Amino acid sequence: MIRIGREGGRKSVFAGYHPLLNFMFFGYAVSVPIFFLHPLLLIISLASALAYSIYLGGRKAALFGLGFVLPVMLLAAAFNPLFFHRGETIIYYFYYNPITLESIIYGLCNATMIGSVILWFTCYNAIMTSDKFIYLFGRxxxxxxxxxxxxxxxxxxxxxxxxxxxxxxxxxxxxxxxxxxxxxxxxxxxxxxxxxxxxxxxxxxxxxxxxxRGYGLPGRTAYSNYRFDSRDRLLLASFLGLMTTDLFCLVTGTLSVQYYSRFMWENIQPFASIALVCHAAVSFLPLALELREDALWRSLRSRI
Amino acid sequence: MPGPEKRRLSNRTKVAAVLVILCIPLVIAINILFFEDRSYYITSFVIIALSMVPFALVFEGRKPQARELVVIAVLVALTVAGRTAFFMVPQFKPVVAMVIIAGASLGAESGFVVGALSAFVSNFIFGQGPWTPWQMFAFGIIGFIAGLLFYQLAASIGAPSRDGSMRPENASYLKWYDINRLGSNVRARRRVERLRILVLCVFSGTATFVLYGFLLDTAAVLMFTSGEFSWTGLVATYVSGIPMNAVHASATVCFLLLLAKPMIEKLERVKKKYGLLGAQA
Incomplete structure (x- = not known):
């Protein structure tokens, strides 16, 4: 793993939000691709994770993506068709073992999932510092x-x-x-x-x-550097709205996909596209906040 | 001194621990019923995370003393510092050795806490990832077993004889803190000491290779094939993991050969000096 963080001393905007929101976002971002292995969803996750980790880490993060995440993804993509032979479209025999199209597709999807989870964790390590974790779980x-x-x-x-x-x-x-x-x-x-x-x-x-100094006595208070202000409330509301809509659409199964024994991909219904749009909105929201702040910063500076 | 009353668990803790254990089959049932693609990775991940909750509850439930907390924090910090010191050498890390030492001289519960928190804290430096709970559980359970084998079990074997004196033949070979009870028989002491280190090394090598290797390799397979399960894939991963696990196991044994005696002596000294953690006065 690498340590990534903004270069040039300017702090990430999303990291300035309340730790609860940081944790909530990463909990969502990591678990959705694991639970719902849908190709489009996974591509959105991978793209947003890659974009955000490169935004946070710069060249170091891009090199990490190429040097570590990509090989892991290739390995994962190769692992599946070599050990699973389910699926009805056989395209090749490898040492008497059938390599099926379905297991190749499944392997690719799984690799995308692994890649996005690892990339989200690099962002998590940059945003969720230990003090935030202790703040959240100290009670x-x-x-x-x-x-x-x-x-x-x-x-x-x-x-x-x-x-x-x-x-x-x-x-x-x-x-x-x-x-x-x-x-x-x-x-x-x-x-x-x-x-x-x-x-x-x-x-x-x-x-x-x-x-x-009285450790262990009742009435212990904790130092906290965080307060939940109106900006946090706004982000919490948008997170909750988008995430619940997305999870509702996903759980009701509008975005289902079947890998075996034949790869079947359901037509995009209105609900399914809502799920995808919500997922993309949540996944790209932190990056959007950062970019907006950057734009604001540039415009304010040019005026001086 | 933790008296019998302090050691007793509160009912709330017990109920919570039982509930957590009951949750595990529930998680498996939900997974089978609702996720037709049978996501082994999610299930195992949740189970691993849940199985650590009773340990945490027991530890939190008995309200550990400030001194005990600090000693555990010191051991965690030393372990993490040890892991960072060897960051360039893959798998050649002193973490398991330190965790086993902690378990052997502070007991099973503290061994688990030192193991799990060392994994967690060091991942603030090395990077948290989907592997964190697995590492926490693997290190924790090794520290726990080390504590069971070399601390509590040994304490019951090596109980003083009826007249209160401790004869060498009553002394447990595994119990660390009664070395002085062997009296002035230097040769016997040295023999016991060597045997202890040998037993500890055999245990640590096996635990690292089998427990840690098994758990982390299984985690890797489940991650790579998240929807399904394949024996051939599992066997292939275990076989390809053998060299790395062998390096890790031999590193553990090397570090224990170097560290076991001085570290345990230091811990025993501190325990005796400050009357810590139920040390025998």
């Missing part, structure tokens, strides 16, 4: 989210502490960068040993400090 699993928050904070702290231990040991003549190979390994091991002991002792001290 539900307070102890565990506290552990997550503490562990995330401790990792950079340990990196800094290792530097200090190395410096201190250099001062008393145990430099990790000089001496023979074995000496250096031994000195490096000592650094880690000191590090772990320090980490545990320091942790106990932190725990005692927490206790002294």
């Amino acid at each position: 539900l699993v307070p102890a565990m989210s506290l552990i997550i928050a503490m562990a995330l904070r401790l990792i950079p702290r340990y990196q800094a502490q290792v530097q200090r231990i190395v410096a201190a040991r250099r001062g008393i003549g145990f430099d990790v960068s000089t001496g023979g190979y074995l000496t250096r390994v031994r000195n490096g091991g000592e650094v880690l040993s000191v590090m772990v002991t320090w980490a545990l002792e320091n942790g106990i001290e932190t725990g005692d400090s927490m206790l002294a």
